[in-house]
Amino acid sequence: MSKKSVVVIDDCAFHLQLVREILEPAGYEVITAESPIAANTHIFKTPPPSLLLVDVEMPMINGVEKVRLLKKREASRSIPALLMSTKSTQEMAALAADSGADGFLCKPFKKDDLLREVDRYI
Template identity: 45%
Template sequence: MSKHIVVIDDCKVVLAMASDFLAAAGFKVSTADNGVYSNHLIYSNTPPDLILLDVVMPLMSGDKKLKLLKSRDKSRNIPVLLISSKAEEELSELVETHGADGYLSKPFTASQLVRSVQSMLAA
């Protein structure tokens, strides 16, 4: 059965690219354009195997969403990969302080995205 990835990003282009890249690699992909309206994808009967989460978004920032995900029993163990164009030092710090499982800098290529997702799922 293919792994389910949820991509949360306010940029429609990033959502489309990530969705296409991951689907082409055999993953089942669901998308949301903000952290507030993504709970139905995360807390469904079939929770995702991994969440790709943009850091800078309106309504709810990715780091705030990450804190919520890691504080709830149902989502605490779902790996979260932050995606952002922020500086790598800042992303690395967010991973450390908020409990993300890793990060991927934007812009990314299809192979970078798929490789990051596969290595995180294999961990």
């Protein structure tokens, strides 16, 4: 059985490394991208990733719009996507619903919270 892959999209290198340090020891393959556009190479591959973790606040195209576009495409709509942000839980719930995201994580998150949410959607 191959490792489950998680594509993490965040313009902050610190957050990319933090997620990698939490998920890789738990057995996940972590693929990082510093922009939504750079992530396309990893999203539209065969087999597709098991999960997307997408930061909300990014330049050019924000995470909400990226997830909205992915959920409209046949090739990517079935990939679970979680939004990540420092926004409040109430704001994040609204953004997730608006974008079609499967869920969300509020930053800063605890290791156990990240693992629980990733496990829930994979």
